Amino acid sequence: MLNAFKKIASTSVVKIDPLEIEIPIERGERLLSSALKQGVKWPHRCKVGSCGTCKAILLSGDIKAQLNFGYVLTPEEIDEGYILACQSTLKSDIHVLIKPRAKKGKEKI
Ligand code: FES
Numbered sequence: 001m002l003n004a005f006k007k008i009a010s011t012s013v014v015k016i017d018p019l020e021i022e023i024p025i026e027r028g029e030r031l032l033s034s035a036l037k038q039g040v041k042w043p044h045r046c047k048v049g050s051c052g053t054c055k056a057i058l059l060s061g062d063i064k065a066q067l068n069f070g071y072v073l074t075p076e077e078i079d080e081g082y083i084l085a086c087q088s089t090l091k092s093d094i095h096v097l098i099k100p101r102a103k104k105g106k107e108k109i
Pocket of ligand 1: 043044045046047048049050051052053054055072084085086087
């Protein structure tokens, strides 16, 4: 009887390009915070959805936005599939493209 109420652990996988890595993300956990905990060097600053530094292009899969990305991303970026990793939870396995941080003194990608 108790098993009927037991929460089933649910994990999705995010494939991150161009880093060519895959990591598990617990359902309900924010993409950025989970990736950082697992050692991924994901560009970020505020972690609260106001700077846009953590943006990534969602190539496949489905996420749930925890706030309206339109406050930070341009309509063009949203049309191109950009998401904010710090304000996204996963609804399925996903594939994203991030822009690694440029080294100081180098031209930004
Ligand atoms: S880290 Fe600033 S918007 Fe995500």
